[in-house]
Amino acid sequence: DAGITQSPRYKITETGRQVTLMCHQTWSHSYMFWYRQDLGHGLRLIYYSAAADITDKGEVPDGYVVSRSKTENFPLTLESATRSQTSVYFCASSMKPGGSYEQYFGPGTRLTVT
Amino acid sequence: EDQVTQSPEALRLQEGESSSLNCSYTVSGLRGLFWYRQDPGKGPEFLFTLYSAGEEKEKERLKATLTKKESFLHITAPKPEDSATYLCAVQSANDYKLSFGAGTTVTVRA
Numbered sequence: 001d002a003g004i005t006q007s008p009r010y011k012i013t014e015t016g017r018q019v020t021l022m023c024h025q026t027w028s029h030s031y032m033f034w035y036r037q038d039l040g041h042g043l044r045l046i047y048y049s050a051a052a053d054i055t056d057k058g059e060v061p062d063g064y065v066v067s068r069s070k071t072e073n074f075p076l077t078l079e080s081a082t083r084s085q086t087s088v089y090f091c092a093s094s095m096k097p098g099g100s101y102e103q104y105f106g107p108g109t110r111l112t113v114t
Numbered sequence: 115e116d117q118v119t120q121s122p123e124a125l126r127l128q129e130g131e132s133s134s135l136n137c138s139y140t141v142s143g144l145r146g147l148f149w150y151r152q153d154p155g156k157g158p159e160f161l162f163t164l165y166s167a168g169e170e171k172e173k174e175r176l177k178a179t180l181t182k183k184e185s186f187l188h189i190t191a192p193k194p195e196d197s198a199t200y201l202c203a204v205q206s207a208n209d210y211k212l213s214f215g216a217g218t219t220v221t222v223r224a
Contacts, residue, residue: 031210043158043201050210058211090157094210100146101205103212105157114145 006106023091032074036087116141120215135187137202150201192222
C-alpha cells in the first residue's frame with residue numbers, strides 16, 4: 001500500500017520559472033490538501049479539494065495554482081516561482097464525510113528558489 | 115477564526131522524565147482535535163483524534179486528553195526515540211480543514 005506520495009522530493013529552480021509538485025494517493029480519499037511549512041509559521045494551508053474538479057483557496061494561495069482532474073492526483077503549480085516560495089511542501093488527504101477526518105501526509109517536497 | 119497555541123515551544127527531557135505538552139484552542143464548534151508527530155525531514159504522522167471533552171486516547175508512552183479549551187499530550191517515561199516535534203490541530207464542525215499550532219519540539223536525552 002503506497003499511501004500518499006510526492007514528487008520530486010527535492011527541487012531547485014530559478015526565480016520566474018514554472019514548477020509543478022506532484023501528489024498521488026492510493027486510498028481513494030475524497031479530500032486532498034497542500035500545505036507549506038516554514039520556520040516560524042508552522043503548517044499553512046495553500047489549497048484544498050473536496051473531490052475531483054472541486055478546489056478552494058486556503059490561507060496562502062497567492063502565486064499557486066491547483067487542479068484535480070482525477071481523485072488520486074492533486075498537483076500544485078508555482079506559475080512564476082519567487083524566493084519567498086522556498087519552503088517544504090506537504091500534500092495530505094483525508095476521507096469523505098462518514099469516515100474519519102484525520103489527514104495523512106506525504107513525505108514532503110523541499111523546494112529551493114534561487 | 116480558529117486558533118491553536120502550543121506550549122512550550124521546546125522541551126528537553128531526560129530519559130524516563132515524564133512531562134506534558136499543552137494545546138490551547140478556540141474554535142467555533144469543535145469537530146475534532148488531532149495530534150501529530152513530525153520527525154525531521156518527514157511529513158507529520160497522525161497519532162490521535164479527540165472528539166469531546168473528557169475523552170482520552172493512549173498509544174505506548176503517549177496519552178492525549180481533552181477539555182473544552184485545551185488538550186494535553188502526556189509523555190510517560192520517555193525514551194530518546196520519542197524525540198520529535200508534536201503538532202496539535204483543530205477542525206471546526208462546519209469545515210474539513212485543519213488549523214495547526216506551531217508545535218512543541220521534544221528532545222529526550224539518554
